[in-house]
Amino acid sequence: MSLQGVYGQRLGQPLHLKDAPSLITRSLRSAALAVTETRDDNPAPGLSGSFPSEDAYLVSLKFRDYRDCECWERGRCVIKTDVRAGATYLYDLKRDPRYLIDKPFHSLFFYLPRTALDDIAKQTGAPRIGELGYQPGIGHDDAVVRHLGASFLEALRRPDETNQLFVDHMMLAFAAHVAQTYGGLQRIIDPHRGGLAPWQAKRACERLESNLDGKLSLEQIAAEFDLSVSHFSRAFRISTGLPPHQWLLRQRVEAAKRLMTVRDLPLSEIAISAGFAHQSHFTRVFSAAVGVSPGAWRREAHGVPEGAL
Structure with a gap:
């Protein structure tokens, strides 16, 4: 074996x-x-x-x-x-x-x-x-x-x-x-069909937000509530509207937006601080989520003409 x-x-x-x-x-x-x-x-x-x-x-x-x-x-x-x-x-x-x-x-x-x-x-x-x-x-x-x-x-x-x-x-x-x-698994009606209790949802979100790099596993978070990973993931999605990994990506984008209000921070530093692997990763995820590049979003947020930042 x-x-x-x-x-x-x-x-x-x-x-x-x-x-x-x-x-x-x-x-x-x-x-x-x-x-x-x-x-x-x-x-x-x-x-x-x-x-x-x-x-x-x-x-x-x-x-x-x-x-x-x-x-x-x-x-x-x-x-x-x-x-x-x-x-x-x-x-x-x-x-x-x-x-x-x-x-x-x-x-x-x-x-x-x-x-x-x-x-x-x-x-x-x-x-x-x-x-x-x-x-x-x-x-x-x-x-x-x-x-x-x-x-x-x-x-x-x-x-x-x-x-x-x-x-x-x-x-x-x-x-x-x-x-x-392929195994013929018959799903039984889950007795835990609701979301997380409010205190559980709050604590789970805090744990995810304090680990923006995404290295925290679902097993670690679910174990804190003595739940299986499948139960926790389903309940988290019911409570927040998103599965944990997508919720985390949204928090990274929001963290990056907050950091971009500080004009003198380079985008490469913001990327790492917000949990992204590097600047190109940050640019790709941010652009897909927001519809514009980080640089364009920052210029618009500060009311600065293009090319001035």
Whole structure:
């Protein structure tokens, strides 16, 4: 049984990759969840190595076609098929999934251990999930995984700009989707359908606002109220109208606006003070949220003609 999980280099090594960037969350108390990017534009031909065996699944989103893919399980070829870009494929790590590497490939692999599926079922009051439903080498047209995958791919491209709250929220959404779509999870009516108590909402917002860099995890905040991450995230959104990571981005923008009332502060300093990774990150987020660049907003706020600041 693997104690570390099949992600990052533990996933990249059997695919003969030197680099396999990943994002990890521990928003479920029972297990880590992770997403890893795998890409090789000029692979050395040969059968992939074996992944560490454990009671867990890999869910893969493919970004390029891979014709005549030879898929192996338990030491033998089980199917030869065309893998389609944009499709989702499942792998059971108990079955020693492997494939013949003889063409360029580019994929995301989501690591989903059995303990995470059990935790999701427990939190929703549903029966334990059995084996996920899939056939080796058969892809699924899954728009939700495509959407989440695109968001994660962008986050992997800019790891210094990706806050932990975003990773926690999106991975929890991914795990719940897989549990329902491929595991038959039946959601039970949640007895905690309301928002946070006013004192809880106030304290949660204060905790987030005091950590604008986003390094505080959902698990840490939820634990302060003795709530599961999924319950806390849902209740926070009901109370504030936004999920925690989006609420945090709004607070960063508001903090930057307050700092920009001080004319002599450079934008690069404001960016760091407001929790952004750097000035270009600040400019991109601020412009998307407000509709104008930080420089233009500051000029307008001070009534200064363009070019004077």
